Amino acid sequence: MPKIGTNVWYDLMTPDMEASRRFYTETIGWRTEPWKDGDPKMPYTMWLLGEAPIGGLMPLPEEAKKMGAPPSWVAYTTVANVDETVKKIVSLGGRVNKAAFDVPKVGRMAFVADPQGAGFAVFSPAGGDMPALNREQHGVFSWAELNTTDADAAWGFYEKIFGWKAKGSMDMGPGGKYQMFQDPTETTRGGMSNAAKAMKLPPHWLHYVTVDDMTSALDRIKQKGGKVMNGPMDIPGDDVIAQCVDPQGAFFAVYAKKK
Numbered sequence: 001m002p003k004i005g006t007n008v009w010y011d012l013m014t015p016d017m018e019a020s021r022r023f024y025t026e027t028i029g030w031r032t033e034p035w036k037d038g039d040p041k042m043p044y045t046m047w048l049l050g051e052a053p054i055g056g057l058m059p060l061p062e063e064a065k066k067m068g069a070p071p072s073w074v075a076y077t078t079v080a081n082v083d084e085t086v087k088k089i090v091s092l093g094g095r096v097n098k099a100a101f102d103v104p105k106v107g108r109m110a111f112v113a114d115p116q117g118a119g120f121a122v123f124s125p126a127g128g129d130m131p132a133l134n135r136e137q138h139g140v141f142s143w144a145e146l147n148t149t150d151a152d153a154a155w156g157f158y159e160k161i162f163g164w165k166a167k168g169s170m171d172m173g174p175g176g177k178y179q180m181f182q183d184p185t186e187t188t189r190g191g192m193s194n195a196a197k198a199m200k201l202p203p204h205w206l207h208y209v210t211v212d213d214m215t216s217a218l219d220r221i222k223q224k225g226g227k228v229m230n231g232p233m234d235i236p237g238d239d240v241i242a243q244c245v246d247p248q249g250a251f252f253a254v255y256a257k258k259k
Contacts, residue, residue, distance in 0.1 A: 005162030
């Protein structure tokens with residue numbers, strides 16, 4: 001059972017599954033495999049890194065489209081009890097986008113949003129261990145960044161929901177303070193700031209994928225119809241990042257060790 005408060009799965013919700021599948025297999029190098037135990041009425045494809053499943057690909061739900069939701073990546077964060085966590089989320093000002101439900105042999109989950117509107121999922125696995133992956137390995141999700149409009153309030157919310165711990169901060173200029181956080185394993189997993197307010201965007205989570213070489217990764221992203229929105233830029237630790245959008249409009253980011 002993964003530690004509570006750990007991101008263990010990543011879904012891409014998109015209006016064009018085949019186009020998205022081609023884009024990420026050709027730019028990041030993931031393999032794909034249809035999920036055979038799923039509902040035939042709701043196609044679902046798994047992202048594989050080697051033989052390890054790391055996430056999935058599914059159609060953007062019709063109800064989400066009607067609400068104006070864009071294509072997006074959604075992280076699943078582990079909790080001990082999904083139903084109790086959802087109640088707590090609502091009591092703290094968050095909302096439920098899709099009520100808790102069970103997936104046989106997988107676990108129980110719910111799609112929710114924080115008080116500022118950034119969406120995520122809470123998940124309690126049915127059993128067994130999730131794959132333990134090296135975050136410096138090409139194709140692994142290595143960082144989670146919350147771009148929001150009230151970072152102080154958001155931090156208080158997530159600290160109460162997942163038990164995350166503050167781990168240092170940086171001045172981001174117009175984006176204000178960038179607060180980094182650790183999950184319960186005491187591993188620094190991401191950060192949050194008022195970047196959405198500075199960029200005049202809705203609050204959202206941005207998920208970073210490790211790549212072996214930033215230049216070649218960005219070349220592939222642009223060649224296959226994606227856009228580089230910001231970067232590449234150096235960050236502390238001799239690393240480099242870039243923020244991108246895929247051809248269907250889902251935001252993601254890439255990270256590499258500087259060479």
